[in-house]
Each structure stands twice: as structure tokens, then as C-alpha cells.
Amino acid sequence: AAAIWMPYLTAYGALIEIAKLGGQDFVVITAASSSVGLAAIQIANRVGATAIAVTRTSAKRQALLDAGAAYVVVLEEEELAERLGQIAGPQGVRVVFDPIAGPIFEPLTASMSSGGILIEYGGLSREPTPFPLPAVLGKTLTL
Structure with a gap:
């Protein structure tokens, strides 16, 4: 019970303090069924942003x-x-x-808006993570 706040602190710090998530924003949340992912969905809803959850299988839809x-x-x-x-x-x-x-990094950056913010807070994939330099530079993304 002492650690129940940790997923919310992780999501809040990233989405509110760093990204300044607001009401007109679309936010993609990968590993959305994790404790941090679920906290991120709740925080996005609280500020009026549109939460897009990403999951591997339809079982969690x-x-x-x-x-x-x-x-x-x-x-x-x-x-x-x-x-x-x-x-x-x-x-x-x-x-x-x-x-x-891992491989999900490239399609994520491809879908981002100019000036977008990508917060990478883990490395769950065991595969190499390609760095999409054209998308990052062309869209002036913040990583």
C-alpha cells in the first residue's frame, strides 16, 4: 500500500510537469494496461486530453x-x-x-505533431531502438 502513489507520480511528472499536457492534446500511452499506463489515462482524462491507449492484444481493449x-x-x-x-x-x-x-519508437515518432514531446521512460523491448533522425529533426521533436 505504501507504493500505491508511485505510478501516479511517474505519470503526473511526465505528462503534467514535463509535457504540460492540456485539453486539446492527443497523448499516446503505450503499455497502457500497466499501473503507470492506467494512471496516465486517468491523468489525461483529468486535464481533458484525449488518451490513446496502445496494447499488444485485443484481450485488454x-x-x-x-x-x-x-x-x-x-x-x-x-x-x-x-x-x-x-x-x-x-x-x-x-x-x-x-x-x-524498440521497434515501436519509429512509428510513434512518425505519428507525432511538429514540436511534439516523446517521453521514453523505459526499455521493455529487448530489440534495438532505431533512432528516426529525419522525423526528430524535421518535426523538432523533444525526447
Whole structure:
């Protein structure tokens, strides 16, 4: 019980203190069914942002919607950058909150808006993380 606040502190620090998440923002939350991911969904909703939860399988889709995610992207069924583009439209996603890294990093940056902020707080993927230099420089992303 003493550690119950930790997921919220992690998500709050990243989304509110660093990214300045607000009401018009789209935020992508990967590993969304984790304790930090669920806290991030709640914090995004609290400030009026649109939470886009990303999960590997469809088994968690309904639970993430019930937790408050506006959208759920299932990686085994959908192409990530394409689906995020459909959701966020031409403006793109301003904030990405990701503990995975690895191959998911590139499609995440492809879906981001100019001046977007990608918060990488982990390395759950055991695969190498490609650095998408053209997207980062071209969109002046903050990592």
C-alpha cells in the first residue's frame, strides 16, 4: 500500500510537469494496461486530453476503454502509425508516453505533431531502438 502513489507520480511528472499536457492534446500511452499506463489515462482524462491507449492484444481493449481511454490501438491487429494518423488527423499526436522503446519508437515518432514531446521512460523491448533522425529533426521533436 505504501507504493500505491508511485505510478501516479511517474505519470503526473511526465505528462503534467514535463509535457504540460492540456485539453486539446492527443497523448499516446503505450503499455497502457500497466499501473503507470492506467494512471496516465486517468491523468489525461483529468486535464481533458484525449488518451490513446496502445496494447499488444485485443484481450485488454475493453478494460482500457472502461479505464477511460478514448481509443485503443491493438498492435497485433493494426498498423500503429496509420491508426494514430486516423485518430489524431493531420495535427498529429503532441505527447507520447512510452516505456517500451524498440521497434515501436519509429512509428510513434512518425505519428507525432511538429514540436511534439516523446517521453521514453523505459526499455521493455529487448530489440534495438532505431533512432528516426529525419522525423526528430524535421518535426523538432523533444525526447
